[in-house]
Amino acid sequence: MYAVMDTPPFLPPQASEFAFSDASIESMVLSYDSLFWYMVVVTSIGGLAVYALLTYCCFRFAKSDTHTKPLRILGSNKLEVIWTLSPLLFFLSFFVYGARVWDKAISIPKEAAEQEYMVVGKQWMWKVQDPDGRRHINEITLCQGVAVKVTGTSEDVIHDFGVPAFRSKFDVVPGRYTAAWYKPTLVGQYHLFCDQYCGMGHSQMVGKVNVLSPEDFQQYKDGLYRTAQAQRTWAGGQMPKGPLDGSPAWQGMILFRKLQCNGCHFTQAADDPTPPKAPSLENLWMSKRELNDGRTVLGDRDYIRNAIRNPALQVRSGWKAIMPAYHSGLATEEDINNLTAYIRSLKPGDLPNRVERTPTPIGGAPKASQGEPNPKPEQPMKKEGDK
Amino acid sequence: MATATPHSPTGAPVDPPKLDYTPQAIPLPEPTPAEDRTRKHYLNHDTSLLGWIFTVDHKRIGLMYLVGVSLFFVAGAIAVGLVRTNLITPTGAILELDQYNKAFTAHGTIMLFLFLIPVIPGVLGNYLVPLMIGAKDMAFPKLNLASFYVWAFGALFFMYQLLVGGLDTGWTLYPPYSTKYSHTNVLYAGLGIFITGFSSILTGINIIATIHKMRCPGMTWGRLPLFVWAMYATSVIQLLGTPVLAVTVVMTAVEKLFGVGIFDPKLGGDPLLFQHMFWFYSHPAVYIMILPGMGVINEVLTCFSRKNIFGYAAVAWSSVGIAVVGFLVWGHHMFLAGQGYYLAMVFAFLTMLVAVPSAIKVFNWTATLYGGVISYQAPMIFAIGFIVLFTIGGLTGLFLGTMGTDIHLHDTYFVIAHFHYTMVGGMMFAWQAGLHFWWPKMTGRMYSDFWSRLAAIVMLVGFALTFLPQFVVGYMGMPRRYPNYPDEYQLYNVMSTAAAYIQGIGYAMPVFYLTASLFFGKRAGNNPYKATGLEWMVPSPPDAHNFPATPTVYFGPYEYGVPDGLSIVDKMNGHTNGVHTNGAAKQGVTSGS
Numbered sequence: 016m017y018a019v020m021d022t023p024p025f026l027p028p029q030a031s032e033f034a035f036s037d038a039s040i041e042s043m044v045l046s047y048d049s050l051f052w053y054m055v056v057v058t059s060i061g062g063l064a065v066y067a068l069l070t071y072c073c074f075r076f077a078k079s080d081t082h083t084k085p086l087r088i089l090g091s092n093k094l095e096v097i098w099t100l101s102p103l104l105f106f107l108s109f110f111v112y113g114a115r116v117w118d119k120a121i122s123i124p125k126e127a128a129e130q131e132y133m134v135v136g137k138q139w140m141w142k143v144q145d146p147d148g149r150r151h152i153n154e155i156t157l158c159q160g161v162a163v164k165v166t167g168t169s170e171d172v173i174h175d176f177g178v179p180a181f182r183s184k185f186d187v188v189p190g191r192y193t194a195a196w197y198k199p200t201l202v203g204q205y206h207l208f209c210d211q212y213c214g215m216g217h218s219q220m221v222g223k224v225n226v227l228s229p230e231d232f233q234q235y236k237d238g239l240y241r242t243a244q245a246q247r248t249w250a251g252g253q254m255p256k257g258p259l260d261g262s263p264a265w266q267g268m269i270l271f272r273k274l275q276c277n278g279c280h281f282t283q284a285a286d287d288p289t290p291p292k293a294p295s296l297e298n299l300w301m302s303k304r305e306l307n308d309g310r311t312v313l314g315d316r317d318y319i320r321n322a323i324r325n326p327a328l329q330v331r332s333g334w335k336a337i338m339p340a341y342h343s344g345l346a347t348e349e350d351i352n353n354l355t356a357y358i359r360s361l362k363p364g365d366l367p368n369r370v371e372r373t374p375t376p377i378g379g380a381p382k383a384s385q386g387e388p389n390p391k392p393e394q395p396m397k398k399e400g401d402k
Numbered sequence: 403m404a405t406a407t408p409h410s411p412t413g414a415p416v417d418p419p420k421l422d423y424t425p426q427a428i429p430l431p432e433p434t435p436a437e438d439r440t441r442k443h444y445l446n447h448d449t450s451l452l453g454w455i456f457t458v459d460h461k462r463i464g465l466m467y468l469v470g471v472s473l474f475f476v477a478g479a480i481a482v483g484l485v486r487t488n489l490i491t492p493t494g495a496i497l498e499l500d501q502y503n504k505a506f507t508a509h510g511t512i513m514l515f516l517f518l519i520p521v522i523p524g525v526l527g528n529y530l531v532p533l534m535i536g537a538k539d540m541a542f543p544k545l546n547l548a549s550f551y552v553w554a555f556g557a558l559f560f561m562y563q564l565l566v567g568g569l570d571t572g573w574t575l576y577p578p579y580s581t582k583y584s585h586t587n588v589l590y591a592g593l594g595i596f597i598t599g600f601s602s603i604l605t606g607i608n609i610i611a612t613i614h615k616m617r618c619p620g621m622t623w624g625r626l627p628l629f630v631w632a633m634y635a636t637s638v639i640q641l642l643g644t645p646v647l648a649v650t651v652v653m654t655a656v657e658k659l660f661g662v663g664i665f666d667p668k669l670g671g672d673p674l675l676f677q678h679m680f681w682f683y684s685h686p687a688v689y690i691m692i693l694p695g696m697g698v699i700n701e702v703l704t705c706f707s708r709k710n711i712f713g714y715a716a717v718a719w720s721s722v723g724i725a726v727v728g729f730l731v732w733g734h735h736m737f738l739a740g741q742g743y744y745l746a747m748v749f750a751f752l753t754m755l756v757a758v759p760s761a762i763k764v765f766n767w768t769a770t771l772y773g774g775v776i777s778y779q780a781p782m783i784f785a786i787g788f789i790v791l792f793t794i795g796g797l798t799g800l801f802l803g804t805m806g807t808d809i810h811l812h813d814t815y816f817v818i819a820h821f822h823y824t825m826v827g828g829m830m831f832a833w834q835a836g837l838h839f840w841w842p843k844m845t846g847r848m849y850s851d852f853w854s855r856l857a858a859i860v861m862l863v864g865f866a867l868t869f870l871p872q873f874v875v876g877y878m879g880m881p882r883r884y885p886n887y888p889d890e891y892q893l894y895n896v897m898s899t900a901a902a903y904i905q906g907i908g909y910a911m912p913v914f915y916l917t918a919s920l921f922f923g924k925r926a927g928n929n930p931y932k933a934t935g936l937e938w939m940v941p942s943p944p945d946a947h948n949f950p951a952t953p954t955v956y957f958g959p960y961e962y963g964v965p966d967g968l969s970i971v972d973k974m975n976g977h978t979n980g981v982h983t984n985g986a987a988k989q990g991v992t993s994g995s
Binding site: 025047103116117184217 | 499667739805877883890
């Protein structure tokens, strides 16, 4: 649909019509990168001309035994006029061209205004609300090829909603509304930055811009996107037992394999001589757990969290204290919430075997802290990596 | 027929000195080595402590500024050392988030308010303007001393706020962050800015008055060295712009202390008002920083290429043009802040106009080298480095002044790289060029030729490699003021940091060889570079009152090329030749076209 130039890795991706589009001559000329590279070429020629002249003079007129007499030149009005007017001409071309591109950037098309995302900046997060009302933190999901408007304001200080892949940026100012519009052209996941210094967590005020294909976006709107993602994640592999719906339990299931919990807590497979090294977690939720110091505790949220964070404190009777402690660098509180949901969901026979791994989806493995694969694994993200 | 010069000891006709250039006035004789050792000059005529503390000698005040700004440069450099080291890893190598914010704020505020703004006006402006125009001192010597102490007093507040916990707002102090949400020492820093601002105003007044009223006979406006023209333009900006900054700071303090709603929208204020007022000063302030540097470059380039400046009038008036138009472009810092559509257009248009005088200067400097006899001592290497780096700094500024391109580049590392290319690549190199050029005049001693050239090259290479990667990473989208950043930007940050260390070594080198020159350097003599300006007509270091008698100026400032018969010798003997008759010389036609 959109032919997008391949950009080398040291350039940002061109993910919106404004960044670059060759759909028509007009959209190509009025795209950001056309203006940028026009200016790069003109200023480079100007700069290199000065450098060439400078280099020539520095070598040609260097003092030597034979070259000792300087010329007496006071100036030339003709040259002054030439080198006043010729830069001015190019500078004015930058101004006119730049103003046209600016005009395109801030003139919000009618169809974009109908798809209005609301953004509220707050120290230090982005609160985003979709046109249909769903809210997200630090994440905005857009549809490829559909122009949208993003309107922003701030609850406290000045922020700036910047998406380099779209070549877009606007200050988010308390007490007033500012806006930008995008027409994403390239499916992928891109950086969202706060570009206006806003205090201690300024560099933490970052997020993701997901651009989904129209089919994926329809599923996203229907609330089925995560399910579809899950099915895609296991496409080609054996479907695991357990939830498949993008729920916390599903995310916990991915984490359980990723953190290699099933290296010890597993169901012994028929062809596997190794017995489990740790107790089964099936039927754990709200059961009475006997510990090897004689205590009996309830298998609730607190128990599971302690068993992950500090396993040596409550070892199940009959087992050795071999489990390493998972501090917050290995598993965040959100991760533990998801793992708890998974353990809670486990039915007899659900616990995976020792060697079962999460198949790596094409396009990169999900991160432990997010438990979420890339939005579209078939098409690996091309330009900006998942942080 | 001139019977004798004032410097002829016997009254007999002076044996005309054989010069291959034409100084602006008749040079004083070189002191003999014996005289030189016992000579009383401005450094040793009164060595008591009070003689320094209450001195009204513009040269001593210049040296006091030199010590002050050098200390603050070190402080600012330490801060940026922390910043760059922290940026080696994407998650921050050594600092916590708030420590990083305080470090870059300290770097910005110290370097701008305590180094870049005072350095050339304070040191070279004070030292050289009276010497260059043939005056005994500034127009208001006591005011001059007062402006130093006001500056030092303001600097104390900066130091105090650093010691009690620092400031984390960035040097821009944008409300409502600075007035409501920052829990750091905004008020002390504001007081520091307010007070040092007065020093800037007083220096500006003094220099303007000096240039208007204290020029020696024959020193017409057309014969002023271009450094003096640049200082004049700078002083006008200081005088007109700084009060607005002071007002802005007061308004910020009133809002912070008494909760009066000026900028904070929750109290009914408007945060954009602050930005308009702040940039009304702070954009011209970048010209306060760069114009004196451009002035220095004129002096150094002409001397080391033995050439008249190409287009004296164009260079002089371009300084004035920058000073005037520079006041009308502040809104280009706010394209994305939500200012009006047509307002942005006007500012963008004027920004393109203000770029032209800088381009004119670069072209004139390059043309000045044409046909010269160029030698490459350290000041010249710094000056050539200035042209190379300032060209990049100026051209990349166009990307930020163009409305379309600014959308993506605003507040990224592209901005950081751009203004460091102008402020460090431009101003810092001009400062080094000026310091090295006039060091023999100030101290009477020559520094090591080898080490000074090496330092210039190390600084040049280190500088270019530090900031070139930042253009790339800025275009990729890396925002400024980010202690943590996505992994794919790491390569560029590591390159930048590594080169910053090289740069640091470069800046440290002059400390050693310049200090060593004070003790071991060979005596410089009156005019080690055979320059034409009035400051070189007197012994080094100069006498307490500069000139034994008020000099008379016969020629333009850069008569290095020797046309037939145009020489001070002829003037001494009453000869005139060709178009350069006495009358013509008095009308100032020896320079310009």
